[in-house]
Amino acid sequence: MGGALGPALLLTSLLGAWAGLGAGPGEQAVTVAVVFGSSGPPQAQAQTRTRLTPQSFLDLPLEIQPLTVGVNNTNPSSLLTQICTLLGAARVHGIVFEDNVGTEAVAQILDFISSQTHVPILSISGGSAVVLTPKVPIQTHSPHPLGLEPG
16 A cells, blocks of 8 residues: 555545544544555565554544554455454454455455445555445335336
């Protein structure tokens, strides 16, 4: 993830969802999981993970608590297990995922997790981003013919 690109995209998506709430007394921080792919050397991965601290976001109106996670294996069961373990260990308000794998399976896994947990996921790949929004159930039956409401 680029130096300012990752946090900027992360905060744009999450602050949009939280903008109407405002920070009240006693309100907890927004916890964001940042999942890094581990394709580089271990020293570079460790340096990237230590750059994201709560102090990185002090100029924002909300308190941001980043959780960094490294994903070493891109097989679907391992990826699913690691993200579900993360979601089970902490209350996470959103996930930013560094998708440098280039396979469609990762996008499908992230979409599945988002639909089951209602946690927004922002996938970043090479400077571009895809936001997987929480799924909202829709009504599929309409009492009117052709599903049109009378106007």
